[in-house]
Amino acid sequence: MADLRNNFIGIKSPNPFWLASAPPTDKAYNVERAFKAGWGGVVWKTLGEEGPPVVNVNGPRYGAIWGADRRLLGLNNIELITDRQLQVNLQEMKAVKMRWPDRALIASIMVPCEEDSWKAILPLVEETNADGIELNFGCPHGMSERGMGAAVGQVPEYVEMVVRWCKQYSRMPVITKLTPNITDVRKPARAAKNGGTDAVSLINTINSITSVNLDTFSPEPSIDGKGSHGGYCGPAVKPIALSMVSEIARDPETFGLPISGIGGITTWRDAAEFLALGAGNVQVCTAVMTYGFKIVEEMISGLSNWMDEKGHLTLDDFAGRAVRNVSDWQYLNLNYVTKARINQDLCISCGRCHIACEDTSHQAIMKEKDGKRHFEVMDDECVGCNLCVDVCPVENCITMEALPPGSIDERTGRVVTGQYANWTTHPNNPMAKATAPAE
């Protein structure tokens, strides 16, 4: 049986599944239920500085989009950091850590961008015996208007400065949580590294309005007829998160910097993908807010079974294995030629592949054969784009198959060479570095 134990920047947990700083980790009650359910760690919901707690709206905090069968695909929120007294949170954190020594407990912190503020809160947190701190430079709503959260994360210089203070005034490992609401996520990651961070975590939520109420013309979630952009999360953001994680994982300047992966992780498979793309562990929120803490059983079982099947004994065995395969477009092999293949035994004849290809792509899928309804790819038109695979409702009914070297691509009439050649050497590229023909 695979060993799922996780060691993230020296913080040990029985598995790589942590709960992200969010409503599910706001108090001891929830956190202990999560630990009982099997979660490896939690990042406690963000603490603010001492004083009157923040105030939340008293109307709806969440908005959503749904897929088929009203499955929640994307969730946004306008909730702020914890609205409980700092001391109450600290006491509960200390008690929980004492009761659950084998689980990771991280304190998320967001205080004003002033040295004294950080200097004041760090010893208080340290006293709880938390395993580390996460700097919330990500929340895009509310607190950012007050110069915190994403307002810090969007300015690499601030990121570096605050990380430096934290490393200076605390012995605790520092995880810097990044906002995706920025053009190039590598910049704040580099800044965090320069400031001495032990790790980064990403992504925080994305600026979003989930919908507009067409009766009142208010954005949702609506507070007395008005709406404010919230932070978007859930399965819909996973591709964005994976891309950002991969950018940091493969950036020469941040290469090797530990990453805690966050963003739409819902199943063991999502988690495995983040780990393969360079994350050292993962944080989950929306999935538990949708289904409850119990899903971690599926995540543990699924990851473990997949690792057993693939022969990975520990998480390190496949950690970062996909990073080397993330490439710039210009280096993709232009001599790799694929054609779609429709498995006629699995095909249910819905025709969606045909109409997608016919109306919007390359007119490469026939709709009838011998006078009968029949969907088949025409190799002389198929560019191998994969759209038919993506719109087919039956998994694995349509697959992409690479043409073997020596065969002829009926669309171009050219022999498939089997030799790698990319845009940098393509004759159509005015900037081509060599003359070896591609395609």
Next chain:
Amino acid sequence: MGVGALQDGIAAGRLSADQYAENFSDLHPPLNHHEAIVEADRCYFCFDAPCLNACPTSIDIPMFIREIVTDNPLGAAETIFEQNILGGMCARVCPTEQLCEEACVREAAEGKPVKIGQLQRYATDVAMKADAQFFVRGAETGKTVAVVGAGPAGLACAHRLSMHGHKVKIFDARPKAGGLNEYGIASYKTVDGFAQAEVDYVTAIGGIEIEHSKILGEQFSLADLERDYDAVFLGIGLGGVNALRAEGETADGVDNAVDFIAELRQSSDVGKLPIGRRVVVIGGGMTAIDAAVQAKLLGADEVTMVYRRGKDQMNASTFEQDLAASKGVTIRHWMAPVRVLTSNGKVTGIELEHTALVDGKLTGIGDKMTIAADQVFKAIGQTLATDGEGLSLAGGKIEVDDEGKTSMAKVWAGGDCATGGDDLTVTAVAEGRDAAESINRMLMNI
């Protein structure tokens, strides 16, 4: 249990009032909003959808389902009514498992088609409840058309003619319009006076007048209509009933299934309807099933359907056969009636002979048996009630071409009385509608 529960012979009040109410409630209760959205979500919006092609009225099914799922039920209803103005009744009585739902790709995918009929009912119910009318009467053309029969074919024809601006007069033999929708369908398929509500909904377009209790060949002739109107459409159905041609057929307790079904539909208190303790229904079609199931629902102790051929040859759909079985009806195949057994002029049973196909021909094989019965319903097919009044007939029906034209220049026909098509409500609607288009082309010289 009612007072007449175990009474021999033909008696009323076999069940309690609650049991009657439950037995004759909606067979498929309507989907609520949530159920409709969940079900509509399952539609794949297929290209050149097989369901659409399987629908005799060619309703754009993927489009109306997409309209339901996007919270636009009125748009969905309009999409349905554009093709089938009796979409509400068809949603209730269509053998969808042989039509759209059989063709649904999810039937191929996982054996569970999208519940198209139920969704159609959802959308049409919303629109009819809101009395949303989607069609307006065309500008008056000054042309008049006589429609005989206010059943599905006649109503569909009349509605489409009115859309084109023609003035329509419908003559119907019965006191109420609706044809088989009102008189010929099992009560649990269309409850709460839906058939009349639908007649009102269809005729609300205006320009359609209905004369009740006017029988072709009695109060008026086809020649009268040809003389007085610019065109005639016959949607008169099959008003005659085939005889058993067996000894004892005239005994007390031998009845036509169609009359039994009509009586049930018109009854305001089914508890007062007498039914045999032991009932035998002869036939293998929808009418036989409707009679057998309702006999059981009225409290008959034993109900046996007897069909002279096998299960696969039955006109009743598999769904209907299963429904009958689930209600406790026994279906006996390969048996033909020999004679009705009587005592003092009353039915006591029926003698049957086992049958088989011998050299491709249905033949009695000599082996006989009897089933005790207090009541026997005949459901062995219906016939045209007119001699045709000069129209060419084929196979006992009015001969028509693809557009519904008969052998007479100004006369069209459609529905069960005409050749072609299955004898289904939905087919009748399609034929009535298409005949109206053909009539319009003739009248307007298009």
